[in-house]
Amino acid sequence: MKKAVFLDRDGTLNIDHGYVHTIDQFQFIDGSIEALKALQEMDYALVLVTNQSGIARGYFTEEQFNQLTEWVDWSLEDRGVHLDGIYYCPHYPEGIGEYRQECNCRKPKGGMLLEAINDLNIDAKQSIMIGDKLDDVLAGRAVGVGCTVLVRTGKPISTEIEKEANYVIDSIADLPELVRQIHSSKFKK
Ligand SMILES: O=P(O)(O)OC[C@@H](O)[C@H]1O[C@@H](OP(=O)(O)O)[C@@H](O)[C@@H](O)[C@@H]1O
Ligand SMILES: [Mg+2]
Numbered sequence: 039m040k041k042a043v044f045l046d047r048d049g050t051l052n053i054d055h056g057y058v059h060t061i062d063q064f065q066f067i068d069g070s071i072e073a074l075k076a077l078q079e080m081d082y083a084l085v086l087v088t089n090q091s092g093i094a095r096g097y098f099t100e101e102q103f104n105q106l107t108e109w110v111d112w113s114l115e116d117r118g119v120h121l122d123g124i125y126y127c128p129h130y131p132e133g134i135g136e137y138r139q140e141c142n143c144r145k146p147k148g149g150m151l152l153e154a155i156n157d158l159n160i161d162a163k164q165s166i167m168i169g170d171k172l173d174d175v176l177a178g179r180a181v182g183v184g185c186t187v188l189v190r191t192g193k194p195i196s197t198e199i200e201k202e203a204n205y206v207i208d209s210i211a212d213l214p215e216l217v218r219q220i221h222s223s224k225f226k227k
């Protein structure tokens with residue numbers, strides 16, 4: 039079994055301009071690519087788990103999402119970062135057509151993470167969920183992820199919400215250092 043970092047997208051990997059769906063709108067957060075590279079070198083599988091209710095809301099199509107995702111994936115590969123899995127939820131309970139669903143994949147539910155855990159043989163306990171919203175923390179917790187991390191690069195987070203995560207850091211750029219510290223403090227025990 040392998041350990042993984044479950045990565046939220048908007049607000050964590052890229053700036054959340056609100057329902058980002060074009061290459062022009064997609065801005066990697068400073069230091070995010072380098073952080074992913076470092077985590078990959080620490081033997082973490084990298085798994086993207088993103089709510090894309092903009093599809094169900096009719097703001098953009100699944101096809102547009104897939105095109106952008108392909109660009110993101112290749113931009114990362116270009117910089118030596120391989121995403122082991124990409125999972126997205128296109129649904130919304132008040133959405134349109136086939137996307138109007140009370141699904142099990144939209145965070146805070148754990149469906150996307152669970153699918154990845156099964157597909158990629160991931161050890162949830164050894165894994166990390168990082169995101170910018172309480173829903174990310176709750177999704178991680180729902181599947182028994184060992185460590186939940188909130189970043190301050192996305193939606194504003196209240197002190198009440200901060201208490202729900204195991205750690206709060208300024209940006210995903212700080213995650214490799216946090217992981218190193220966690221590992222070294224475990225050794226000392
Ligand atoms: O952060 P991840 O999961 O990667 O993606 C979230 C996005 O799909 C969008 O999620 C929306 O929330 P609702 O889906 O409308 O609740 C809003 O927060 C948007 O600003 C945001 O772009
Ligand atoms: Mg987010």
Ligand SMILES: [Zn+2]
Nearest residue numbers: 127129141143
């Ligand atoms: Zn869904």
